[in-house]
Amino acid sequence: MNIIDRRLNPQGKSLANRQRFLRRAKEQVVKAVRDASGKRGIQDLENGEKVTIAAGGVREPSFHRSGSGGVRDYVVPGNKEYVEGDTIPRPEGGGGGRGNEGSADGEGEDDFRFVLSRDEFLDIFLEDLELPDLVKQKVKQTESHTLTRAGYSVSGSPANLSLVRTMRNSLSRRIALRRPKPAEIAELEALLREAEEAGEDPERLQELRQELERQILRSKRIPFIDPIDVRYNRFDTVPKPIAQAVMFCLMDVSGSMTEHMKDLAKRFFMLLFLFLKRRYGAVDIVFIRHTHEAKEVDEETFFYSAETGGTVVSTALEEMRKVIEERYPPQDWNIYAAQASDGDNMSSDNAKSAALLRDVIVPYCQYFAYIEVAAEHNMGLSALGRETELWRTYKQVQGPDRPLAMRRVRSRREIFPVFRDLFARDKVGA
Amino acid sequence: MTAVITKPGALIYDGVDWDYDTIKRVYDAIEHIALNEMGLNVYPNQIEVITAEQMLDAYSSIGMPLMYKHWSFGKHFARDEMLYRKGYRGLAYEIVINSSPCISYIMEENTMTMQTLVIAHAAFGHNHFFKNNQLFQQWTDAEGILDYLEFAKTYINQCEERYGYAAVERVLDAAHALMSQGVHKYPKKRTLDLRLEQKRERERQEYQEQTFNDLWRTVPRPAAGQRPPKSVSERKKLLGLPEENILYFLEKKAPRLEHWQRELLRIVRHISQYFYPQKQTKVMNEGCATFVHYQIMSRLHETGQISEGAFLEFLHSHTSVVFQPEFDDKRFSGINPYALGFAMMQDIVRIAEQPTDEDRQYFPDLAGRGDGMAAVREAWANFRDESFILQYLSPHLMRKLKLFSVRDDAEDPYLLVDHIHNERGYRSLRKMLARQYDLGFLEPDIQIVDVDLAGDRKLILHHRVTNGVLLDESDAKAVLRHIANLWGYEVQLVEVSAVSDAILKEHAVTAPSGVSG
Numbered sequence: 008m009n010i011i012d013r014r015l016n017p018q019g020k021s022l023a024n025r026q027r028f029l030r031r032a033k034e035q036v037v038k039a040v041r042d043a044s045g046k047r048g049i050q051d052l053e054n055g056e057k058v059t060i061a062a063g064g065v066r067e068p069s070f071h072r073s074g075s076g077g078v079r080d081y082v083v084p085g086n087k088e089y090v091e092g093d094t095i096p097r098p099e100g101g102g103g104g105r106g107n108e109g110s111a112d113g114e115g116e117d118d119f120r121f122v123l124s125r126d127e128f129l130d131i132f133l134e135d136l137e138l139p140d141l142v143k144q145k146v147k148q149t150e151s152h153t154l155t156r157a158g159y160s161v162s163g164s165p166a167n168l169s170l171v172r173t174m175r176n177s178l179s180r181r182i183a184l185r186r187p188k189p190a191e192i193a194e195l196e197a198l199l200r201e202a203e204e205a206g207e208d209p210e211r212l213q214e215l216r217q218e219l220e221r222q223i224l225r226s227k228r229i230p231f232i233d234p235i236d237v238r239y240n241r242f243d244t245v246p247k248p249i250a251q252a253v254m255f256c257l258m259d260v261s262g263s264m265t266e267h268m269k270d271l272a273k274r275f276f277m278l279l280f281l282f283l284k285r286r287y288g289a290v291d292i293v294f295i296r297h298t299h300e301a302k303e304v305d306e307e308t309f310f311y312s313a314e315t316g317g318t319v320v321s322t323a324l325e326e327m328r329k330v331i332e333e334r335y336p337p338q339d340w341n342i343y344a345a346q347a348s349d350g351d352n353m354s355s356d357n358a359k360s361a362a363l364l365r366d367v368i369v370p371y372c373q374y375f376a377y378i379e380v381a382a383e384h385n386m387g388l389s390a391l392g393r394e395t396e397l398w399r400t401y402k403q404v405q406g407p408d409r410p411l412a413m414r415r416v417r418s419r420r421e422i423f424p425v426f427r428d429l430f431a432r433d434k435v436g437a
Numbered sequence: 438m439t440a441v442i443t444k445p446g447a448l449i450y451d452g453v454d455w456d457y458d459t460i461k462r463v464y465d466a467i468e469h470i471a472l473n474e475m476g477l478n479v480y481p482n483q484i485e486v487i488t489a490e491q492m493l494d495a496y497s498s499i500g501m502p503l504m505y506k507h508w509s510f511g512k513h514f515a516r517d518e519m520l521y522r523k524g525y526r527g528l529a530y531e532i533v534i535n536s537s538p539c540i541s542y543i544m545e546e547n548t549m550t551m552q553t554l555v556i557a558h559a560a561f562g563h564n565h566f567f568k569n570n571q572l573f574q575q576w577t578d579a580e581g582i583l584d585y586l587e588f589a590k591t592y593i594n595q596c597e598e599r600y601g602y603a604a605v606e607r608v609l610d611a612a613h614a615l616m617s618q619g620v621h622k623y624p625k626k627r628t629l630d631l632r633l634e635q636k637r638e639r640e641r642q643e644y645q646e647q648t649f650n651d652l653w654r655t656v657p658r659p660a661a662g663q664r665p666p667k668s669v670s671e672r673k674k675l676l677g678l679p680e681e682n683i684l685y686f687l688e689k690k691a692p693r694l695e696h697w698q699r700e701l702l703r704i705v706r707h708i709s710q711y712f713y714p715q716k717q718t719k720v721m722n723e724g725c726a727t728f729v730h731y732q733i734m735s736r737l738h739e740t741g742q743i744s745e746g747a748f749l750e751f752l753h754s755h756t757s758v759v760f761q762p763e764f765d766d767k768r769f770s771g772i773n774p775y776a777l778g779f780a781m782m783q784d785i786v787r788i789a790e791q792p793t794d795e796d797r798q799y800f801p802d803l804a805g806r807g808d809g810m811a812a813v814r815e816a817w818a819n820f821r822d823e824s825f826i827l828q829y830l831s832p833h834l835m836r837k838l839k840l841f842s843v844r845d846d847a848e849d850p851y852l853l854v855d856h857i858h859n860e861r862g863y864r865s866l867r868k869m870l871a872r873q874y875d876l877g878f879l880e881p882d883i884q885i886v887d888v889d890l891a892g893d894r895k896l897i898l899h900h901r902v903t904n905g906v907l908l909d910e911s912d913a914k915a916v917l918r919h920i921a922n923l924w925g926y927e928v929q930l931v932e933v934s935a936v937s938d939a940i941l942k943e944h945a946v947t948a949p950s951g952v953s954g
Binding site for chain 1: 457482483485493507508510514516518542560606617762766838841843846847855857859861862883900906907910915916919
């Protein structure tokens with residue numbers, strides 16, 4: 008008999024099969040993922056997801072008899088009271104309480120349910136979305152540098168001394184040149200002392216003394232560490248792409264913004280955050296809310312505290328400029344901004360807002376998305392063609408080379424389509 | 438029976454933890470009982486320790502250690518994994534492969550008692566059955582299967598590289614859909630030797646090259662169009678029709694398949710054929726293994742080699758394995774093959790050693806012949822489920838299980854109790870239960886009956902309908918689509934009543950557009 012321990016064999020033998028399966032079921036999985044994302048909060052989008060897909064595309068058909076019709080005989084155990092010729096009312100859903108067709112594991116063949124890992128989920132969720140790849144980013148890539156290890160060199164600053172490598176060289180040199188070890192010299196000395204005490208043959212004593220002298224000399228001639236042993240860590244400078252981004256969330260919190268509108272805005276912000284996080288190592292978020300004056304706040308306040316006041320959009324833009332100039336120099340950061348508003352603005356402020364946006368904010372940004380949220384029921388007005396103050400103002404700013412996007416959203420269902428629309432791969436750069 | 442070597446009281450293991458030494462010791466003790474006392478004859482054993490995840494892996498590739506890659510295995514893995522992780526379903530304690538050496542997988546988290554049980558069950562019970570049952574001897578090649586799977590895996594990999602995933606997947610999908618229709622149910626003249634498949638193919642080609650004679654080219658041929666129309670029966674004979682092995686027919690005769698596509702069909706067909714005996718011997722195979730582990734564990738306990746605690750743990754899992762819920766129980770999902778098999782094996786021993794008058798009447802040859810173990814071994818060697826039940830199911834057991842039969846006629850508002858476990862019903866019940874395990878009856882009888890190679894090349898299949906139960910329509914349509922993809926032309930399936938030859942239903946699928954898959 009052989010016993011073989013297979014536990015350490017390479018794991019994930021079925022990975023190739025899983026990839027084939029996902030590829031096969033792609034259409035349905037994508038659809039399921041999109042549906043799932045509509046249903047649940049965007050906060051927990053980042054977790055893996057149990058998706059259910061219709062068994063249609065991944066069904067494995069075979070010739071088998073249908074579950075109904077015809078004459079069937081069963082032999083079953085556990086008779087209690089029946090005698091020949093008894094009749095039994097037909098049980099619900101199939102003959103004789105038999106369940107041998109289809110659902111042996113308690114699951115119908117209609118749906119197929121399985122778990123996607125977090126990465127698989129996000130890959131599919133954000134599939135064919137791309138960040139706007141702008142000129143500014145390309146230029147910046149050459150400006151920042153980072154050091155990476157690039158082997159060893161024989162010269163360098165003491166701080167970069169590679170101890171391990173140096174000692175290894177030293178050891179191999181000492182072994183090659185047969186430098187006596189301290190222990191060997193100590194042993195010789197002990198031997199000599201013993202011989203002296205025992206009063207041995209002077210010739211032998213002489214011999215030992217010479218040997219000791221030779222060894223001591225040898226260990227002096229062959230240094231413990233020689234300059235040729237010394238090695239330094241070598242570093243190369245490589246240009247570093249900027250891996251950090253900051254996302255500005257601007258929102259109008261004046262009285263006209265209802266909870267529903269804020270909820271829509273929040274969903275859009277979360278989606279953008281998720282997306283940026285996939286692309287950048289670190290993403291900072293700055294929340295700026297405004298009424299007739301703007302303030303940078305934390306997330307909790309941003310979404311949940313009520314404010315009253317008029318609506319002056321330019322204050323928020325001004326605040327954003329201030330924050331950028333103080334903390335996020337545009338040459339070091341990729342800047343994204345999303346503004347949510349119901350479209351109200353004080354008429355006198357429109358010109359100022361437009362100027363700020365055109366001359367300051369948009370040039371700083373990789374992308375500026377303006378989302379106009381509306382209550383579900385009164386969307387009719389805008390749909391009829393009445394554009395809001397802010398919409399008209401921003402529209403003037405929009406130009407072919409300005410990364411400014413504007414969309415209207417009125418219900419949760421629309422959030423993801425609008426988001427996709429903004430970042431769909433073929434749109435980018437257009 | 439030989440004398441017991443181990444002194445009473447010398448436990449071969451204690452506690453729940455296992456290590457390799459203990460397993461070795463247990464294996465030796467089991468082997469002693471199995472070979473010397475029970476007279477089993479087994480392939481050499483190879484025991485492999487695996488983790489839960491590897492067990493799931495093995496599940497998804499139908500239990501084989503190597504398998505080619507296909508999305509359906511990924512699908513099964515995804516489902517099994519979810520069911521397992523959410524706790525809906527436990528994992529099997531073992532998987533055993535009909536190969537030589539016989540490979541048994543045991544899970545690392547099993548307790549020592551479970552490992553003992555699994556070794557007795559798989560490495561001796563199933564192993565003995567694989568080696569001695571005539572179906573397995575006739576149909577499977579235990580020495581060659583792993584080599585063949587290795588060949589299949591490499592070959593399919595190469596095909597994927599050369600022709601692309603999609604093309605390979607299309608053929609495999611179709612082949613998988615026809616897997617049940619890909620077996621020879623009756624032996625041909627020569628036995629199947631999987632390992633020599635490749636060699637044979639090469640030799641055939643070499644032979645053709647060697648015997649090539651250019652002269653044959655100069656023999657005048659009948660001018661085109663003058664070929665006399667063949668009669669239907671002649672044409673059928675040339676094509677070997679009717680043919681129930683659809684995969685075989687397509688592999689040999691489909692006009693538009695490439696060589697590699699035929700080879701893929703062949704691979705799937707061979708694997709299906711390899712599993713055919715297992716499908717026919719579920720009750721016997723599990724019954725044999727359960728009987729063997731029960732005997733061995735009992736002997737280990739009797740001879741004081743395992744502790745009372747271990748034996749109780751064993752009994753706990755044994756009874757849950759052979760538990761048979763009654764028909765009105767929520768847990769009922771058909772007859773448990775472990776329960777039925779185990780009960781029948783024990784019954785055979787009882788009939789052979791302590792028969793009643795009734796047994797003498799029903800089993801004149803078996804009753805009272807003594808040496809129940811030998812009787813059981815004979816049954817293991819010579820039967821499959823259907824014939825085994827027909828031969829050995831005793832009135833005693835039918836009463837014990839309280840079997841009764843129900844007729845479900847879709848046209849009646851009620852189900853009818855046909856037979857129960859009484860004098861009048863024994864023989865009918867036995868016959869009906871046996872038929873419930875007859876694959877020839879369980880699987881729809883579908884045959885290729887005609888194709889006009891000279892005409893429109895439409896492939897015609899017949900399903901002989903028994904008891905008026907038709908095929909599941911949407912699935913049948915999907916499978917026909919697969920057949921059409923392989924065949925390249927129109928395909929028609931006619932459902933014909935086996936009694937009256939009346940046509941009950943027709944399905945047709947048109948030729949695939951463009952180049953066939």
